[in-house]
Amino acid sequence: MSHGGDIYSNKVNIDFSVSLNPFVREAFDGSFDDALKETAKRAFKRAGTYPDLKLVSLRESIAKAEGVSAEMIVPGNGASEVLMSAIRSTDPKNVLLPVPCFTGYEHILKGIKDCKVGRYFINEPFDTGEDLADFISGSEEKIDLLILTDPGNPIGKNIDENVLIKLLKEAAKRNIKVILDESFYYLSEKGFSDKAGRVRELTDEYENLIIIRSYTKLFALPGIRMGCSISGKVLADKINDNLPEWNISVINEEIMSSLCVWADDDFIKSSIELIRGERNRLFEELKKRCEKVYPSDSVYITLKGKTDLYDKMLDKGILIRDLGDVPGLEKGYYRVAVKKREENETLLKAMDEVM
């Protein structure tokens, strides 16, 4: 799949290939840009000193916001850095990858020697469901790592919570480590659930579990790389062993410290409500225009259309995500971001013109 932000090699007016919170400013109480500017100013004042090697203060801030203890938090330069370290820290030999999924996992896994990747093809409508749990419990092959994504990506469905628990139980029984990539969690319908309680319950109950979170998507700041992992201390220590020393700059430290406070329940709920309204509207409009459109709980929608849609939209200056090379999908699948009304209208209008 063409990676997010591929605006550098294309002439792009609107980038629908990247999915971020379009309503940061509407959902934020007070002035987001001023608050961010103040934080950045404070950060640059510290540019002449090394970051804290142990990131004590940052880990405490994130831990407080996520409702867990600081020793369970490992901050990373975006979810992608902490994902790579988390996957490597499990020293996987046999990975089970339910597909279609984020192609970034494959980038990481191909760099690990002697690691076999087994792909489990989820059936349409691509819900990660009970059949996967059945497959795992029935599998005779040794699996040591399972990578789940909630909400799914590119298909934006949340995993049913009962099914997730069933998957985690099954994995624990078979000694399978689980990486649960929740990069878009706070931009999905599940983000409404009690923020602090759920992650603590999950990580308390399942020592084999690593949860990945991202702040860049929630605050639409992908240029600044910010994410973290949440897991038991044993796994957190191993993730740290797989990270470079002083990986987080003081800039990222300061900004992440602010963001995890700003990401309170009100902000998350407002964001999700605003997104839901536009998503439902866009979904209905896309259904009128596309061969297939897949229900989503998040901030992007996957659809099936003509195989030349990507190029034709790019001619109009609109970049959408081509999912043609995602395992489990094929040419003709695309992902579009849910943006603000006016931009979504531009997308739909362009579609009308090229179809």
Add this chain to the structure above:
Amino acid sequence: MSHGGDIYSNKVNIDFSVSLNPFVREAFDGSFDDALKETAKRAFKRAGTYPDLKLVSLRESIAKAEGVSAEMIVPGNGASEVLMSAIRSTDPKNVLLPVPCFTGYEHILKGIKDCKVGRYFINEPFDTGEDLADFISGSEEKIDLLILTDPGNPIGKNIDENVLIKLLKEAAKRNIKVILDESFYYLSEKGFSDKAGRVRELTDEYENLIIIRSYTKLFALPGIRMGCSISGKVLADKINDNLPEWNISVINEEIMSSLCVWADDDFIKSSIELIRGERNRLFEELKKRCEKVYPSDSVYITLKGKTDLYDKMLDKGILIRDLGDVPGLEKGYYRVAVKKREENETLLKAMDEVM
């Protein structure tokens, strides 16, 4: 060795454990802080877009400054990130580590499975010299990775260039990959040499060579993590495979792009000349006070003194680097930064009081 910047768990007035260019503002033509502020402002304007996945523009800027081609450059969040990826990319089974050296290598190597670390103990005065080349050529064991540091760290001597070439030739003959950590190169006497020419010649001649550079030390901006590797394309591609996607934030991208232009020959030479004056002075003064002081070509000096010097200096609010747990050294070895006159005087005065 207590890691750099351990000011977060101690009450520290002056940090002599961290070595940076103390003369950035004196050596810089015009106003450094204003230029940096402008760059930071430009960077933050891009916070809402993803960094370029391939970092085309940044790699071109660094390549131009270093006199090599863009495909040879891999930018990292500080030398530490690119060091980890470079070491991992060689998939080492038997590493030869001349010690004493930077303990960060051991942090990286302990995270690599089935990797044996052989330590070669350099004799006092700890110059990396001909005896190491002889050892390698006489060794019957298979070595696949050699890590060299120029200038040495914690001992700040440059490797004699003829000896370096001999080491590189020997390594090439025996199919040993070499990581040459030049993090402090531009803050050492060797930094006077023709900037563009040398690194191209070395990397053209030796396909087994990866050079590591740092910008954070030269510009005294360790809070912003900035470094890169320079190598042939084959190795560069492997290093990239071992890095997370979008590892460099737009903040780092913009600032690094500026710094590699600002790091011209004049700036480097002025910096080194100013450092040399203070280093020579500090060296002579330390000789009067310490059991042993080791000659340095860089921006820090290693010395031997009483075993309680670290604690006694810390009582005075001065943090020095304790080298007691560095392989090849022992309790009583310390490293101090070369700073500006006034701060160096404070160091010497405190020493007088505690000794």
